[in-house]
Amino acid sequence: MTDASFDLQRDAFGRLVLTTAGGARHAGVTPVRAxxxxxxxxxxSLVSAEGRExxxxxxxxxLPAPAxxxxxxxLASREFMPEIQRIVEVSGFICPSTWRVLTDRGPADLRLKGEDDIRRLSRTRLLIADSHGIHFLVRDVGALDRRSKKLLDRFL
Known part of the structure; x- marks a missing residue:
């Protein structure tokens, strides 16, 4: 289906409703990033309540501005992935350890269970999972301040 061949609105329950150019109506649509x-x-992808694209x-x-x-x-209501801008403090260099970080959403403490909780996504990008299942993103390791890089290097 082409991008312009549908209409998207919210119903009275706050669910997304997609109406195709042919008039088919799909309530409870979920946007999913590839x-x-x-x-x-x-x-x-816009996926139906049954899981079909x-x-x-x-x-x-x-897409048109309203859609x-x-x-x-x-997406903002479902996705929560704070971006680490600075590592302020680490409780210790053996796991488990508690990290005090500054993110794009404010200060946070995260508990790292093991080095396996740090996943390299690319040469410069990391994904860190804390013990509560929250994922923190380091978009560019090179952009971190010197102290943060030094603390992070101890775990990589």
């Missing part, structure tokens, strides 16, 4: 970390604005958009920016706003709002 590449949520590597390319969050590329490849977006109803619509696909190559780029989020290709794009609804999708971004829905």
């Amino acid at each position: 590449f949520p970390i590597a390319a969050p604005d590329e490849g977006l 109803i619509a696909w958009a190559e780029h989020l920016s290709d 794009r706003a609804l999708i971004e709002e829905e």
Whole structure:
């Protein structure tokens, strides 16, 4: 289905409702990013409540502004991945350890169970899972301050 061949709105219950160009109505639609970390604005699927893809958009920016706003709002309510900007303190260099970090959403403490909780996504990008299942993103290790890089190197 092409990007412009549907209408997207919210119903009285707050669910996304997609109406196709042919008039088929799908309530409870969920937007799913194809590449949520590597390319969050590329490849977006709109999936029915039954788990079937109803619509696909190559780029989020290709969608009309009202539909794009609804999708971004829905994704923001479901996706929570703070981005680490600085590592302030680490309780110890053996796991488990507690990290005090500064994120794009404010200060946070995370508990690292083991070095396996740090996953390298690319040469510069890391995903850190804390003991509560929250994922923290380090978008660019090289952009971290010197102290943060030094603390992080002890775990890599």
